Amino acid sequence: MTLALDAATPRRRRMASVTYWDVLKWVIALSVTVVILFPIWWMINVVFAEPGTPVSINPRLLPTSLEAGWSKILMILRETEYLRAYYISVAYALLTIIGVLAVGSMAAFEFALFDFPGKRPLFGLVMLSLMVPTAVTIVPTYLLVADMGWLNTMQGLVVPGMASAFGLFLLVQFMKGIPHEMIEAARLDGAGHFQIYWHVVMPLAKNALVTLAILTFMRTWGNFMWPLIVAPNAQMYTVGQVVGLFNAPYSHHTVDVVMTANLLAAVPPLIFFLIFQRKIVEGIAMSGTKG
Amino acid sequence: MARLDITNLAKSFGPMSVLSDVNLHIDSGEFVVFVGPSGCGKSTLLRIISGLETMTSGQLRIDGAIMNDVDPAQRGTAMVFQSYALYPHMTAAENMGFSLKMARQTKPTIREKVAKAASILRLDALLERRPSQLSGGQKQRVAIGRAIVRQPKVFLFDEPLSNLDAELRVRMRAELIDLHRRLGATMIYVTHDQVEAMTLADKMVVMNGGIVQQFGRPLDLYDDPDNRFVAGFIGSPKMxxxxxxxxxxxxxxxxxxxxxxxxxxxxxxxxxxxxxxxxxxxxxxxxxxxxxxxxxxxxxxxxxxxxxxxxxxxxxxxxxxxxxxxxxxxxxxxxxxxxxxxxxxxxxxxxxxxxxxxxxxxxxxxxx
Missing domain, CATH: 2.40.50.140 (Nucleic acid-binding proteins)
Incomplete structure (x- = not known):
């Protein structure tokens, strides 16, 4: 009897401590979740349904035909250039990540840990470029890339995105926190400049590098404008552009096929998000931006 | 073991002079403590010896060889920092063996030297731990181990016990004295704690305002100070x-x-x-x-x-x-x-x- 009383009392106390404000917070959180998840769920419902089933009326909450969905996915992968676009997008994202990390970390290493003439104005100049909207720089960058003969090439897609002022800023802020004594200890241990960068600073900046990699992936995968401008050749289409074709007014595709293309485009970021969920949240918190 | 000579050494940061007219002769195997109040230039002097800081004028010799322009890693000095400066992503063994890895020594040689240093410092059981898994005293021992594996001519200690609690500090002091006896190496130690200086030093360098006030055996400085500053600085309670x-x-x-x-x-x-x-x-x-x-x-x-x-x-x-x-x-x-x-x-x-x-x-x- 005593035990039962003991067990019940804290539960009652917990219930009593729930305020109206708590309930309101939960309602708001749930509403936001529904608003965000519903389009994705709707997309899945449309894909996994028999072709021709009306989508705008008689809404369904559950997929009706997994088989039909699979056959649409296979049809898109087999009968369109979707797989090539996947390959281009993945290569574009991975090469950009590698480039951003390499260029950003080396520049940040110098800016954060060493003094050199003109350091402050140079860093200021780089930071100033953060203020300039992409739309302003896109034409000169295009002209530069075109002059170099890089239109419709992977380097044309990747190289302009490798120098990231935001990435530099993020890494500099992080590397400034590395104690100077550690660098000095490495110097006394006989490590050269590059060895200090590679063996000491890079492992210590791992969290910031992972954050930057994630943010760069999110930015690159979702980048529609730059690939559209610099790689107009169908051989160099990214997933974004291919999905754009499906969505085009005269594409002659039914809504369910268009939705399948959209779903396929959303799968990699979703998987990426599920794997790196914690790191993404930490990264966004660290960088103070949504990328 | 090495002899160390400093002649007419001076250091200024812009117009501000932080060390002037420093002349010291440190014999092979001596334990010398630089002591003085904060900002007296003792750490700067140690960093100049290590090569992490350059001197404005003067000369530094280790075993007769001029070291003014020699790279820090080539001077034959090893430094133990106040904050330990251990690499957090490496284990204790990797921390200790890092300098050997940079010198491209073979893995078996690195293992052997690290194991030897670890046995001197009773770190054998802790070699696979990362710094975050070590206590303050253990971290300090790893930092000392990192210096030992390099087999330096001169050990440099920059206030290595300041971050430890009072009891551990006393124990580490005894360990350092024991280590000095066993290695017989030349050691230079910086502290602002005159009790630490008195207990460790064969010879003490009392500094103030960038000037060496007196250099000698601790009890000579205590009994026969050259000036009011040394008299007041050495001894607790003060004179x-x-x-x-x-x-x-x-x-x-x-x-x-x-x-x-x-x-x-x-x-x-x-x-x-x-x-x-x-x-x-x-x-x-x-x-x-x-x-x-x-x-x-x-x-x-x-x-x-x-x-x-x-x-x-x-x-x-x-x-x-x-x-x-x-x-x-x-x-x-x-x-x-x-x-x-x-x-x-x-x-x-x-x-x-x-x-x-x-x-x-x-x-x-x-x-x-």
Whole structure:
């Protein structure tokens, strides 16, 4: 009897401590979740349904035909250039990540840990470029890339995105926190400049590098404008552009096929998000931006 | 083991001079402690020896070879930092073996040398741990191990025990003394703690304002300081300084009057006192001042107002205010404070150290 009383009392106390404000917070959180998840769920419902089933009326909450969905996915992968676009997008994202990390970390290493003439104005100049909207720089960058003969090439897609002022800023802020004594200890241990960068600073900046990699992936995968401008050749289409074709007014595709293309485009970021969920949240918190 | 010579070394940061005219000769195998208040230039001097900082002028030699422009890693020095500066992403073994890895030594050699250093420092069981899994003392031992594996000619320690608690600091001090005995290496140690300096050093370098005030054996500095700064810096509680006027000067004796604002006059043996000096400061250590019983006044007694009392059990320190404004600390062994508001302090003139108004020591001709 005593035990039962003991067990019940804290539960009652917990219930009593729930305020109206708590309930309101939960309602708001749930509403936001529904608003965000519903389009994705709707997309899945449309894909996994028999072709021709009306989508705008008689809404369904559950997929009706997994088989039909699979056959649409296979049809898109087999009968369109979707797989090539996947390959281009993945290569574009991975090469950009590698480039951003390499260029950003080396520049940040110098800016954060060493003094050199003109350091402050140079860093200021780089930071100033953060203020300039992409739309302003896109034409000169295009002209530069075109002059170099890089239109419709992977380097044309990747190289302009490798120098990231935001990435530099993020890494500099992080590397400034590395104690100077550690660098000095490495110097006394006989490590050269590059060895200090590679063996000491890079492992210590791992969290910031992972954050930057994630943010760069999110930015690159979702980048529609730059690939559209610099790689107009169908051989160099990214997933974004291919999905754009499906969505085009005269594409002659039914809504369910268009939705399948959209779903396929959303799968990699979703998987990426599920794997790196914690790191993404930490990264966004660290960088103070949504990328 | 190596000999180290510093000649006319100076260092300035822009217009600000932080070290000037430093001349030191450190013998092979000596444990030398640089001690002084914060900002006195001791760490800068250590960093110049290590090569992490350049000197503005002067010369540094290790075993006769000029080191001014030699890369820090090639000087044969190893440094232990105050913050340990261990690489957090490496295990203790990797931390210790990092310099060997950079020197492209083979993995078996690295393993062997790390194991040897670990056994000296009793770190064998901790080699696979990362710094975050180690206590402060263990981290410090790993940092020392990192220095040992390099087999340096000179060990440099930059306040390595400052981050440890008092008990651990005492234990690590004993370990460092033991390590020095076993390795027989030349060690230079920087601290602002004069007790640490006294207990560790074969020789001490007392610094202030970027200038070496005195260099010598700890007890020589304690007993026979060159100036008021060294006298005041070495010893805890610090030496008492009492102002006095110079009275009668004779070839073998000098009389001091108006001591600390009292009417007391004392005669002390002193050969060759300069009659031009009209006022001095008397330096006398707390252990050379005795509490005199209140009922038997002696000629060397001065009366003072008790400000506060520190009773430590084995010893009692009475802090008293003199009429001249000076603070007099009296050390009383075994005697307990009775609670009186005034006390009689008995000075021993034979223990007086005299300083001129500019703080320089006035030595009796006997001393030389």
């Amino acid at each position: 008492n300084f009492l102002k006095a006027r110079v009275g009668d000067v004779r070839p073998e004796r000098v009389t001091l009057s108006d001591i600390a604002g009292t009417s007391t006059a004392l005669e002390l043996p002193f050969r060759g006192f300069d009659p031009a000096v009209s006022s001095v400061e008397i330096g006398i250590r707390p252990e050379h001042v005795r509490l005199a019983p209140t009922d038997e006044a002696g000629p060397n007694d001065i009366s003072a107002d008790v400000a506060f009392v520190e009773e430590l059990g084995d010893v009692t320190y009475i802090h008293a205010d003199m009429p001249g404004g000076e603070r007099l600390i009296v050390r009383s062994d075994g005697m307990r404070y009775s609670g009186g508001k005034t006390c009689r302090a008995r000075l021993d003139p034979g223990r007086f150290l005299l300083f001129d108004p500019s703080g320089h020591r006035i030595r009796s001709a006997h001393a030389h």
